Amino acid sequence: MLFPDEDLIRTREIMARVQPVLDKMGEKTTVQLYQGQPFPVLISSLLSARTREEDTKTAMDRLFALADNPADIAQLSYQDVLEAIQSVQYPGPKAEYVIKTSARVAEQGRVPDTLEELMVLPGIGWKSAVLVLWLAFGLSPEICVDVHVARIGKRLGLVNPSTAKPEKISRELMKKVPRDIWGPWNPMMVNFGRTICLGSHPRCSKCPVNNLCPKIGVQDVHPT
Ligand code: SF4
Structure with missing residues (x-):
């Protein structure tokens, strides 16, 4: 010992x-590619759960080609988001989470920077929340x-x-x-x-x- x-x-x-x-x-992981950009970090972290890095990157590229900010992503149809993120695991639930989480961020006007606030966003669990704090804000509680x-x-x-x-x-x-x-x-x-x-x-x-x-x-x- x-x-x-x-x-x-x-x-x-x-x-x-x-x-x-x-x-x-x-x-580098896919989420790391967006280091310092809170919204892409948040969405890529959500999409990356149980998914290979290259498949997360494909989904991010296709989704952000449709819309690249919280308000516009929140306005996309479920079907459009689902098609854009087909490469990830569990695309159905994740499409719903992407739209709902984007809507919350658009309402709040910012990506939250505390564990408690992040963990109430749809599709964001403890692991994603801790990762987002570090890669988006440089915080590591x-x-x-x-x-x-x-x-x-x-x-x-x-x-x-x-x-x-x-x-x-x-x-x-x-x-x-x-x-x-x-x-x-x-x-x-x-x-x-x-x-x-x-x-x-x-x-x-x-x-x-x-x-x-x-x-x-x-x-x-x-x-x-
Ligand atoms: S590859 Fe992993 S198990 Fe092997 S020496 Fe390195 S850290 Fe240890």
């Missing part, structure tokens, strides 16, 4: 080694947890292997990741999980943090 300070030093080192590798590869953050956190020994609930995983990680990198931790781990620390057969021999990783639960590594 490491002392807490050792975890903080190790996670900062993980970030220092992993992020430059991802930068060199040019890896918690660490956003998705499948990549959870899986890699467990392999790195930062998260209890039996912890399943994302909010609980977030609380465990917040004790071991320095406060100033809570925001970028999610996008970094998502891109790391898509390229190196793959769900099955992680590329440990090519991993920049190989010597910092206890590889908890890893059985079959990638042959290269």
